[in-house]
Amino acid sequence: MWNWLFSREPKPPPQVVLVPPLFDFPPMAARNRMLHSAYDVAFGKIALASLFTDYFHPARHFSTRLMLKPIDDPHVDLIATVTGPLDRKPHDSIMGDALFRWQSDVNDPHTFMDLYVSTSDPILQMRSCAYYPKYGFGAFGVFPLLLRKRVSSQDYGLMGMRYGSGNLSFGVTLMPFALKDEFPKSAWLVSKMGRVTAGVQFEPQKRKAKFSNLKNWSCALGYGIGSGSPLCPSFNFNLELVKSSQFIASFYQHMVVQRRVKNPFEENSVVGITNYIDFGFELLTSVDEAIAASNISDASFQIGASWQANKNFLLKAKAGPRSSSVALAFKSWWKPSFTISISATRDRGDGKMQYGFGIQSESLREASYQRADPNFVMLTPSKEHLAEGIVWETGKRPMFKSDIDAGHFDGLPKELRPTDKIL
Structure with missing residues (x-):
């Protein structure tokens, strides 16, 4: 009897599914969204811009x-960028810029x-930019301090005031x-x-513009x-008359899928x-006869997709x-992390394939795989681990349960929560 009691093997840990961090968080455009009208950043425009431009050099x-x-001091950060042609010629120039930023709250990019x-x-x-979530009011300004030439009133700066909540946003931009x-x-x-x-948005094209x-x-x-959480599938369809x-016309869809994997570098419980999969489509066409007559092709469209297989690819x-x-x-998640990217573009006119290259170093965040968190990791039911989560069942689609379905994201890492409660 004693041999039987002491010879029992410990029960294996509950099986888990890895949840990788987002490849880029937050999106660079989202850090500056309060400097623009809610009209310009709503309707899936930030997500579509990221899908069609990021890493396409x-x-x-x-x-x-x-x-x-x-x-x-985590309240400040610096972003420096250098871009230029791979085969530089005498008339080509290499462009460089740098952005030094101070943020009042580490977790709130709006001030x-x-x-x-x-x-x-x-x-x-x-x-x-200064925004007060308690009251919903904010103010912002953009002021060019050094310009080679000032030709318009906008070159002397812009100021704006806004109100924002979960269901309403309005504001005005002044010179x-x-x-x-x-x-x-x-x-x-x-x-x-x-x-x-x-x-709706009002943008006068000429001086003495009329509202009518x-x-x-x-x-x-x-x-x-x-x-709005990366862990929840989402879909957005938009129509706009400019x-x-x-x-x-555009749509953007974010999908969250799970696939089985046997990684020799991970534990057997994994x-x-x-995976995160995104699709996007955008169609632009002219409805003005004068513009359509002057252009041979007055319509443009693009379709794109992205697949984040894990935290590295x-x-x-x-x-x-x-x-x-x-x-x-x-992406390698060292400290700091490094990202190497390469893009290939094929022109339909001449059929040539051309390449672009990018390298990025980042220390703005620390991210790693998330696992065994009852709020969002998929678990098989076990007596040792009774917390609710996402159930993994062979042959069936995983089901989101517990806090994710209830909309309680406080237990999640910052990058896996909804972006904010501001429209």
């Missing part, structure tokens, strides 16, 4: 980016100030040194009702589902891994009427 060009954050320096205009620029008939620079109103989002002129107005309507001259592809591109990125 210009043909025969290189890009180098350095992103640093000091250990002693900040930054200084931007560049080898091209603007040579020196200051931007600032403090504008002439009397240049007021305002823009104004917007965006509202969300359930899964439907609607918005439809050429100065843009309107959009969107339908979206999903919480200044009565262009019509844009049976699968979470990202594969992207996009296609349009003029070219097709493929991008592959590899």
Whole structure:
């Protein structure tokens, strides 16, 4: 009897599925969203811009980016970028810029100030934004301090005021040194009702613009589902009429899938891994007869997809009427982390394949695989681990349970929560 009691083998740990960190968090455009109207960043525009531009380097060009954050003061960071042609010629130039940013709250990117320096205009620029979530009001400003030449009122700076909540956003952008008939620079109103989002924006094209002129107005309507957390699938479909001259239709879908994996570098309890798959489509066509008559092709479209296989590899592809591109990125999560990316673009006109190259170093965050967290890791039921989570069942689609379905994301890492509660 004693031999039987002491010879029992310990029960194996519950099986888990790895949840990798996002390849890029937060998106660079999301850090500056409060400097722009809610109309310009709503309707899936940030996600689509990231899908169609990130890691797709210009043909025969290189890009180098350095992103640093000091250990002693996480409120500040520095981003420096150098870009140029791979086969530089005498008339070609290498461009460089740097952005020094101070952020009031490490976890809230909506209140900040930054200084931007560049080898091209603007040579020196200051931007600032203050937002108070408790009241929903904010103010922002963009001020070019050094320019080679100032030709318009906008070159002297912009200021704006805004209100934002989970279902409503409105605001106005002004030019403090504008002439009397240049007021305002823009104004917007965006509202969300359930899964439907609607918005309008006023942008005068000429001085002494009239509100009754439809050429100065843009309107959009969107339908979206999903919480905004990368762990929850989401879908967004949008229609936009831009200044009565262009019509844009787009959709963006984020998918969260799990696949079985046997990794010799992981423990035996690891049976699968979470993947992030994104699809996007955008169609732009002219509805103005004058513009359509002057262009042989007055319509443009592009479709793209990305697949993050794990925390180290990202594969992207996009296609349009003029070219097709493929991008592959590899990220090493050292301290600091390094990302190497290469893109290939095939021009449909001449059939040539051209390549672009990029390298990036980052110390803005520390990320690693998440596992065995009852809030979002997939677990097989066991007596030792009774916490609710995502159940892994052979042959069936995993089901999201517990806090994820309830909308409670406080237990998740910051990059796996919804972005914010501001429209």
